[in-house]
Amino acid sequence: xxxxxxxxxxxxxxxxxxxxxxxxxxxxxxxxxxxxxxxxxxxxxxxxxxxxxxxxxxxxxxxxxxxxxxxxxxxxxxxxxxxxxxxxxxxxxxxxxxxxxxxxxxxxxxxxxxxxxxxxxxxxxxxxxxxxxxxxxxxxxxxxxxxxxxxxxxxxxxxxxxxxxxxxxxxxxxxxxxxxxxxxxxxxxx
Numbered sequence: 001x002x003x004x005x006x007x008x009x010x011x012x013x014x015x016x017x018x019x020x021x022x023x024x025x026x027x028x029x030x031x032x033x034x035x036x037x038x039x040x041x042x043x044x045x046x047x048x049x050x051x052x053x054x055x056x057x058x059x060x061x062x063x064x065x066x067x068x069x070x071x072x073x074x075x076x077x078x079x080x081x082x083x084x085x086x087x088x089x090x091x092x093x094x095x096x097x098x099x100x101x102x103x104x105x106x107x108x109x110x111x112x113x114x115x116x117x118x119x120x121x122x123x124x125x126x127x128x129x130x131x132x133x134x135x136x137x138x139x140x141x142x143x144x145x146x147x148x149x150x151x152x153x154x155x156x157x158x159x160x161x162x163x164x165x166x167x168x169x170x171x172x173x174x175x176x177x178x179x180x181x182x183x184x185x186x187x188x189x190x
Contacts, residue, residue: 048073056090064098064140065163067091095161098139099184102158106186109136109145109156114188123154146183157185 055070069087112130117123127136127147138145138158146165148155157168160183171182 045073045075048075052076056094060094060097063142063163064095064161067094098161101139102145102184103186105136105139105145106156106158106184109147110186110188113147113154113156123149125149140184153188155185156188157183160184 052070052073059067059070069091072086109127109130113123116130124130127144130136133144136144140161141159141163146155146157146159146168155168159165160171161180162182164181166181166183168183168185169181170185171180
């Protein structure tokens with residue numbers, strides 16, 4: 001069936017006057033590999049891409065430290081060469097998303113803590129009750145952001161890409177990698 005289509009497409013390409021098809025901005029493939037690519041069924045590739053992206057959606061729901069990249073589907077070979085869909089690149093996108101989410105939640109928590117201090121005169125003993133738990137959850141772990149009272153101030157941080165609490169020790173943010181040691185602290189300067 002595919003061979004029959006290739007033959008007919010070739011006959012049509014030879015029948016139409018050269019240059020006539022460029023009026024419609026459509027060029028008939030001249031090489032065999034171009035015809036094969038054009039006639040290759042796309043539905044299996046689309047379905048494989050849908051399964052692949054659905055698997056990534058499920059992985060994205062997990063804490064970043066427990067994400068296992070799904071393997072790239074073979075059906076996309078020869079049809080789509082998008083480097084941003086390969087497992088390493090997708091992992092980088094998830095890591096950056098978790099980092100931005102952690103930073104925003106830290107800022108949100110710091111603002112809530114400062115509002116509480118101004119209203120009551122001191123920082124609360126725990127983060128519980130400041131906001132809904134999902135707004136204070138650490139995207140790098142299964143728990144809440146780490147909060148400790150320190151003298152007249154506090155310590156607030158996310159456990160960072162490796163998911164291990166290193167006591168608020170900051171990590172180098174120039175290169176973000178899964179499993180990188182260090183935490184994401186926020187330094188309140190109110």
